[in-house]
Amino acid sequence: MFAISLGDDGAELRPLEPWRAEEYLAHMDRGRDYIGRYVALPTVCTDLVSARAFLQAYADKAAADTGRILGIWLDGTLVGGVLLRVMDVAAGTCEAGCWLEPSAAGRGLVTRAVRVLIDWALNERGLHRVEWQVSSANTASINVAKRLGMTKEGVLRESYPYRGVRHDMEVWSVLAPEWRAAQPDAR
Helix, strand or coil: CCCEECCCCCEEEEECCHHHHHHHHHHHHHHHHHHCCCCCHHHHCCCHHHHHHHHHHHHHHHHHCCCEEEEEEECCEEEEEEEEEEEECCCCEEEEEEEECHHHCCCCHHHHHHHHHHHHHHHHCCCCEEEEEEECCCHHHHHHHHHCCCEEEEEEEEEEEECCEEEEEEEEEEEHHHHHHHCHHHC
16 A cells, blocks of 8 residues: 655655554554543544444545545554544535654654645645644644644634533634645745
């Protein structure tokens, strides 16, 4: 299958398919507490059956053209991922997301991987809008949105109940014309 280099540090973006469930579960186990601070992935994937089912759901979304999931590998080890959680081709919109285990944090991997995902969504798939929803407490993810040139549209106050706490969710987005104008090859 394919791999897209994310730079000179041995990082790659690859499809995260159901046959990788064991590797995905081991990755979730390594980063369960860290990843689970703001996203529910670790509570969804607790064993091999649930990990395989989660990845199969995204394989089904890819087949239906309603979502995608890609893993981030660093030196051959799965350390995170990016996804289009929701994708509506007819409306030209999608919602991107990410996660990363702590050993890979602070290297710019998510920013580089999401950049590839946005390029694909807007330039290959022809979508018009990529949305990013993030807990107001998740500074790292907010910084990714800023680095990617997204615009903060507002805050959905206490809209996300997670682990007994209601989180404010920020909505960030980038539109296709904005994205293309900001790309170095567009100048």
